[in-house]
Amino acid sequence: MGCYSFGMTTKPNRSQPVSPRPVTPAPAEPPPSHKKSFESFVGAARKLAKEQVVPLKLDVNLIFANVGQGVSAVLPLLGKLRAELPLLPIDDLAKLPLLAEALLYAHAESQRHHQPAKRQEIDEKLTELLALREPLLLQAEVFAHLGLLPKDRVAQIRGGKGLFDAAQDGVALSDLYAEYRDRLAGKHPFGDAQLARVAALGQALLQVITPDGARSPIPAAAAAAMDDRDRIYSLLVLRHGELRKAGFYLFGEQVDDKVPPLGARLGKRQKVESIEPAVAPQSPATP
Numbered sequence: 001m002g003c004y005s006f007g008m009t010t011k012p013n014r015s016q017p018v019s020p021r022p023v024t025p026a027p028a029e030p031p032p033s034h035k036k037s038f039e040s041f042v043g044a045a046r047k048l049a050k051e052q053v054v055p056l057k058l059d060v061n062l063i064f065a066n067v068g069q070g071v072s073a074v075l076p077l078l079g080k081l082r083a084e085l086p087l088l089p090i091d092d093l094a095k096l097p098l099l100a101e102a103l104l105y106a107h108a109e110s111q112r113h114h115q116p117a118k119r120q121e122i123d124e125k126l127t128e129l130l131a132l133r134e135p136l137l138l139q140a141e142v143f144a145h146l147g148l149l150p151k152d153r154v155a156q157i158r159g160g161k162g163l164f165d166a167a168q169d170g171v172a173l174s175d176l177y178a179e180y181r182d183r184l185a186g187k188h189p190f191g192d193a194q195l196a197r198v199a200a201l202g203q204a205l206l207q208v209i210t211p212d213g214a215r216s217p218i219p220a221a222a223a224a225a226m227d228d229r230d231r232i233y234s235l236l237v238l239r240h241g242e243l244r245k246a247g248f249y250l251f252g253e254q255v256d257d258k259v260p261p262l263g264a265r266l267g268k269r270q271k272v273e274s275i276e277p278a279v280a281p282q283s284p285a286t287p
Contacts, residue, residue: 038105042106042228046228048235052238056103058263062265069260071097074258093246096236099232106228106232113222125201125204130166132197149176173195
């Protein structure tokens with residue numbers, strides 16, 4: 001019998017699975033950002049002439065909704081507009097929703113900068129001030145009765161009314177004790193830290209409490225934010241006017257239903273139309 005040699009057959013190693021090729025994920029879209037929208041348009045808004053700027057008097061949320069509705073109605077017909085109205089700023093119309101987002105951001109910033117100090121913080125400082133003011137003033141009245149302090153100055157401090165006067169009293173009492181420091185040394189329980197504290201509290205409160213009948217001051221940052229808000233709004237009014245022209249061309253008398261005025265409310269559009277601010281028709285450069 002012949003001898004047969006059987007070769008060894010190598011079996012594939014199934015214990016190590018083949019790794020799939022790495023898949024590079026698609027770059028994620030950046031999240032919506034009203035701040036970026038604001039930054040895109042604020043340059044053009046700041047270039048508006050002074051006579052083109054009108055103050056914001058409408059509800060920004062209503063403006064945002066009406067812009068969205070108008071653009072949604074016109075957007076599918078941009079090709080028709082581009083062909084038949086070549087002078088119409090089509091790119092500006094498509095960007096109107098972003099400009100409305102910029103207005104939301106500008107309005108929020110103007111409110112943030114214009115808000116006064118937190119009421120809780122004011123109340124805490126006022127409570128601490130009054131707790132120091134009364135014993136200091138009572139002690140000063142005793143000193144005035146004994147001839148150690150001028151009676152008229154102490155009486156003037158006592159005679160003030162209201163929170164603004166109370167804040168002034170903190171500074172005035174600190175000054176009074178400091179001026180007569182040598183004469184009063186060793187005759188009262190108040191230390192330098194307490195006198196410094198009542199003055200600091202009084203001065204801090206004077207910055208945030210408005211006297212009766214006075215206008216509330218507008219900080220510089222708040223004024224700048226309000227100006228940016230009004231300029232963004234004015235730019236939106238200008239460009240929304242072009243959208244309304246396109247809407248009238250496309251929809252005729254149905255324009256108010258398709259492309260409502262910025263401040264339009266359901267059932268009140270004709271009335272709102274008449275109070276919407278008029279601005280110069282020039283269109284600023286597109287950002």
